[in-house]
Amino acid sequence: MAKYNKYVQIGSPTATGGAADTAMAKVCQKYPNVIAVLEDMGMPGIEWIKKNQPDHIVECGIAEANGAVIAGALAAEGFMPFLHSFSFAVIERAYNQIRQSILVDRFNVKITARDGVWGDLGISHDIVEGLACTRILPNMVILNAADVVEAEKAYLAMADYVGPVYFRMEQSAPAPFKIFTDDYPFEIGKAYAIKDGKDATIIATGYLVTEAIKAIDILEKEGLDVGILNMSTIKPLDEEAIIKAAEQTRAIVTAENGTVIGGLGDAVASVLAENAPAALVKVGVEDEFSQSARLTAEVDELKDLFGLGARDIAISVKEAIAKREQFKLVRK
């Protein structure tokens, strides 16, 4: 059995969607200026809001461009608006609106969106580029929780932070392991080392942390001691933690449920190139779109198709170690 760090106790798979619902109800009770700006796609906690704070709902209909700017204006007047939809709609459809009418003035707007390749709705809805296209926008904070505990904590932290935040949700199947204990101290901008390891480090985000945990077991049987760094804040990126991991193992694998172009993998690559040379292998979707898969039965096929499963991560770790030897990089 792998030896995990404090606040980590691996449990059975638990869906994260409910955590956001619970967190949203808490946020609404803590902050009386929360407004649910709807785009005909519901929102975490919306049933609670409808029942308890119906006056806090502003419904914009299927008009995401208008919705994003309405949210910006409400924030300009002191409210804390939440926007929600699939990432192709709430973000990509309103990309310039978010830039111009939310981010330029750092308005206190929270965006939650369903993003990632897991899904049964097809190429239009199963989005690979959600992290890549938001990461390049100034003033944007991006969160992507690994499990149900972190999802709730990150959601609450998003509300406490004053400024625009994108909360990425991979709430379709498969459910991630329950990873953290209830006293896990989540902080925006801080990566958390789930496990230390001397041979290599997997820097993973969201559901891929679960696959990384499975990969560790595979690698352990082969005598490799591999660490996992949970990168739940994509921006601002915890560069210090990445540099520390690079110096310790000089072999890094990034893992994300999205495109390897411009996502977490590239973010880590920049930090390594500028600060701490290390062999790097990026696990993620190559330059292609997703497709439908039945969530209950066929997700493993999708994992195989895109190379996102534990076995793929384990293979990538060995590749990274081989590269390290090839590059003659020396561990601290």
Next chain:
Amino acid sequence: MAHSPEVIAELEDKANLVRRNIVRIFENSKQGHAGGTMSSVDIVTALYFHHLKLDKKNCDWPERDRVVLSKAHAAEAIYAVLPEIGYVPKEMLDKYYSYKSQFQGHADRWCTPGIDYSGGSLGQGLSFAAGMAKAEKLHTLLNPPPLRVTAANIPKLIMKYNPSYRVFCIVGDGELNEGQNWEAIMFAAKYKLDNLICIVDYNKFQLDGPVEMIMPIEPLADKFKDFGWGTYEINGHSMKEILDTLELVNNLYGDGKPKCIIAHTVKGHGIPVWESVHLHYSRLEGTTIGVKEGREIYG
């Protein structure tokens, strides 16, 4: 109530002062969006020097009327007004387009006192204005202790207020090509935003040519009416018509309808050479001739 000839004459003088300031801006910048700036001068003057509820000592006064300049390339018109109110020093007129200037190329909330909306990407201002108008209604409904958030005061400022204000949105005719306007127009009607007044600076020309050739928007008044707005058409260079209509609209507050004033204007109004070519954007030569004419007319 009709406005007296004295009030109208005084405001026409103010409009000429604004034009003189705009000429000064162009004299130094050597470039800018001349046509759409000049067409909106009379509207901007009527608003800032007469109609708006403002605090000359506090540009962030919560009760102030909001102005959303959706056609933010016409920022020079409002830049020409701000020093007269006292929100920025008059020397700023010489620093338009400059590095670290409060007068950026397009009107920006984050750096210019008295500007409520960071614009420049066309077709979004009416949504922003509708959002501000909806916020005013929500404040009345919910009365929360909100955070007034700007780039400058993000971490600290918490104010309790329940402000009452109107929102004026100045929209260009060309930017009505953008579909988002019609999303905002539906939104404003749905939420009965009678505190929202949209003024269309209808100067009939956009960058590539006449609006009716680029993308016809007629029948414009009928469109707003059919979307549930109270709609008025005026001569956008008649101070009397502008003032009377603004007052008429103000008196209708409470009827549950957002209002649209379609102001027929002339691109480049007040500078003959700019009027003659329906100038959109001016650099160097176009500016030089216009500035020379402007100096002769407005001093």
